[in-house]
Amino acid sequence: MFTSAELSEIKTLLKPENKIVILTHYNPDGDAIGSSLGLKHYLSAKGISAEVVVPNDFPKFLKWMPEAKKNIIAEYKRKVASDLIFEADVIFCLDFNSPSRIGILGDWLTKAKAKKILIDHHQQPESFDFVYSDTIIPATCQMIYHFIEAMGDENLVNKDIADCLYTGIMTDTGGFRFRSTSATTHRIVANLIEKGADPSIISSNTWDTNTVSRLQLLALILGRIEVVNDGSVAILHLSRNELKEYGFQKGDTEGFVNYGLSILGVKMSAFFMEDLYEDFIKISFRSKDSIDVNQFSRKYFNGGGHINAAGGKSLETLMETIETFKERVGEEGF
Numbered sequence: 001m002f003t004s005a006e007l008s009e010i011k012t013l014l015k016p017e018n019k020i021v022i023l024t025h026y027n028p029d030g031d032a033i034g035s036s037l038g039l040k041h042y043l044s045a046k047g048i049s050a051e052v053v054v055p056n057d058f059p060k061f062l063k064w065m066p067e068a069k070k071n072i073i074a075e076y077k078r079k080v081a082s083d084l085i086f087e088a089d090v091i092f093c094l095d096f097n098s099p100s101r102i103g104i105l106g107d108w109l110t111k112a113k114a115k116k117i118l119i120d121h122h123q124q125p126e127s128f129d130f131v132y133s134d135t136i137i138p139a140t141c142q143m144i145y146h147f148i149e150a151m152g153d154e155n156l157v158n159k160d161i162a163d164c165l166y167t168g169i170m171t172d173t174g175g176f177r178f179r180s181t182s183a184t185t186h187r188i189v190a191n192l193i194e195k196g197a198d199p200s201i202i203s204s205n206t207w208d209t210n211t212v213s214r215l216q217l218l219a220l221i222l223g224r225i226e227v228v229n230d231g232s233v234a235i236l237h238l239s240r241n242e243l244k245e246y247g248f249q250k251g252d253t254e255g256f257v258n259y260g261l262s263i264l265g266v267k268m269s270a271f272f273m274e275d276l277y278e279d280f281i282k283i284s285f286r287s288k289d290s291i292d293v294n295q296f297s298r299k300y301f302n303g304g305g306h307i308n309a310a311g312g313k314s315l316e317t318l319m320e321t322i323e324t325f326k327e328r329v330g331e332e333g334f
Contacts, residue, residue: 001150002132010130011151013115014043018089020050021114025096026103028058029254030206032095034168035119035140037065038161039092042148045156050092053081055103059251061209065167066160074104081105088114095140097125097133119143122305123294135306138180141168145188159196166197167206174258175203179288179308214252217242221256221271225263233268233329234260239318240274248276257284267291268334270325274318281321283312291334300328 002010014020022039024032036052043050053072063069074081085091085105091114099106109116118128121140125133137143145165148154169189173181176189193199220242226235236256253273260269268291271284283301285293286309293310297303303312314321 001134001146002130006130007150010117013090014046014048016048018048019084019087020048020090020092021084021088022050022052022092022094023085023096023102023105023109024052024054024094025101026055027250028054028056028062030062030171031139031141031168033058033062033065033068033071034164034166034171035094035144036071036092037067038141038144038164038168039094039119039147041066041158041160041164042144042153042156045158045161046153051084053084053105055105057250059254060249061206061251061254062167064205065164078104082108085109085112085114088112090114091116093118093120093128094144095120095122097122099126119147124304136180136182138178138182138185139169139172141165141172142185142188145192154191157192157195162192162195162197163202166192166199167202170199170202171206174255180306211249211252213247213249217246217248217252218256218259220246222259225260227263227266228326229329229334231263231265233270233334234263234266235270235272235322235325236260237272237318237322238274240276243274243276257286261286261288268293268329272314272318272321272325279315281314281316281318283314283321283325285310285312296328296332296334300324 022036024036040050040052051072056075057073072081085108093116096102097120099109116128117130118125119132121135121137123135125131221236221238257269257271260266268287273282275282285297287293292307294305294307297310297312301312301314303310305311
């Protein structure tokens with residue numbers, strides 16, 4: 001958490017006359033959108049306006065959250081986004097640890113005159129004016145709740161804030177299944193429910209949104225899932241042509257990598273997908289126990305994240321990338 005002196009300074013920055021912008025990472029997920037909107041609604045409850053700017057569009061299954069459709073999407077509104085960033089007095093940086101993680105917004109953020117406040121749970125954060133970094137906490141949404149508590153404003157948490165923060169915690173913990181989910185996480189979730197978050201509605205709005213094309217893609221990759229390293233590593237993949245054939249939409253492959261981990265004996269799962277427009281392979285890693293996919297991804301695939309959840313990329317072809325992966329996990333002895 002921020003120090004007492006830092007919190008006092010942040011309080012002086014959070015005033016109605018200041019222009020406040022909230023940024024999150026490229027390809028925003030539930031924790032990114034939930035934390036950004038949760039913070040926006042908290043500031044609104046204090047009588048302070050803020051704008052959420054995201055680098056690119058986000059999945060439809062997250063657009064039910066209150067005011068999600070008011071987010072400024074930079075890939076569609078480039079000038080509006082850049083003007084907001086350069087005119088801001090305060091910029092909150094949520095759920096990312098480096099300007100390189102926010103696409104076209106990164107260069108603008110670096111050049112902006114605003115005070116920059118980082119709240120994030122990824123490893124190895126870069127330098128910002130104020131940094132609240134905790135890699136043990138499973139979701140940035142939980143950190144936003146702790147921030148609200150530290151500001152002495154827990155009484156301001158309303159249903160809109162609760163809905164957004166609950167969503168981010170739920171999605172980033174895999175439905176409260178991941179090892180990083182703590183007793184404190186559950187206590188905060190209980191508080192959010194008391195403030196109006198409805199678990200059944202939120203889970204339905206977020207997860208019961210499958211399209212036929214998404215289920216067909218899932219059937220395709222599950223039908224050819226590969227298990228290597230004596231049954232400890234699962235591999236899933238999709239090509240660009242397959243994405244096109246099944247009418248891929250943003251968010252359709254969300255959570256696919258987790259199916260590998262559901263196999264008995266599997267300790268690490270990797271999902272490889274050709275980018276729809278550019279020549280690179282997007283990789284998602286998940287693991288159990290002490291298998292550190294963050295370090296593995298940083299070492300071999302230009303990525304990173306958390307111990308049990310990370311991402312990476314490769315400039316090789318899809319099949320070449322998978323072969324490289326098999327060699328590397330063999331070397332590491334996973």
